[in-house]
Amino acid sequence: MKCKKILLSALVLLGLACTSRGQKINGLSFVASPNKISKKQIIPVQKVSANYVSLMPFGFIRSLDEPLVKFNEKWQWFGETSAGVSQYADLFKSNDIQVMLKPQIWVHGGLYTGKIAMNDEESWKRLESSYRDFITTFAALAEKEGIPVLCIGTELEQFVQNRPEYWTALIVDIRKIYSGKLTYAANWDEFKRVPFWGELDYIGVDAYFPLTPAKKVDKEAFKVAWNSHKEEIKAVREKYQKPVVFTEYGYRSVxxxxxxPWDAKRIEGQVDLQAQQLALEALYETFWQEPWFAGGFVWKWFADHENVGGPNNNRFTPQNKPAEITIKNAYQQ
Incomplete structure (x- = not known):
């Protein structure tokens, strides 16, 4: 057991050393599936030259003011549970792909997690206790599996703003059981107000910044539109002297x-494969050469590669679309 723990710690340090030397996190947000994965699901990830995936186990709450987070339930998909994370992580690591563990909350009905807020002090305390159980369970798993990066929360703005002392104490507790690097996935309109960046290792941003209302994408116009957002990101980075990682980024082919860019309501039609492609190119050309920028995770990548995406799909996934080649070209550089 002692030898195993030493080996896992060495794997964590190796992953951290790679990012500290300047290698970008060329990541994919790997969506959980109902089943175990195999080498078949790894090959498409390797083909786009990704060196990281984010794995996303889920906790569920019934409403925006419900304090109980349910997780590792029998009715959940395999990939959303601790057992699924372990199986996925072991397979990715054995194929030289590192992992960021990114436990997330799902509110019934798909309501926005940034609006989770309690109505009274007792409920806040219950939420704090329940979320602590949720995140520390996965922090301990990340340590056991030698996972080099842990995201401690995703788009929880009201929870963070209303209970800052809780989050500061939570980070201390997580560091007692997890030795890797920490980040938090702040929404694009939240990241400037997160009070605890100084306590983490990366400034994490879900980078769905609004850029242009134009129907058709013009790459140069996109790059110009990025300028003001980029300056705001740099200002936060300079304040805390932490590298920035896009914990999520991506565009729909629409x-x-x-x-x-966060809008997922238009289910069908208006397919624009080139728009997705050019929007990604603009993002890569704007950020990937910056020394303070650590990289990011494309939203999103499904295990069943051969049956998702494609030329008639207007959703986020780049799979089986020209954008898949765009990602490969960027990640190979």
């Missing part, structure tokens, strides 16, 4: 993809 008209007006830069208007509200």
């Amino acid at each position: 008209h007006h993809t830069g208007r509200e």
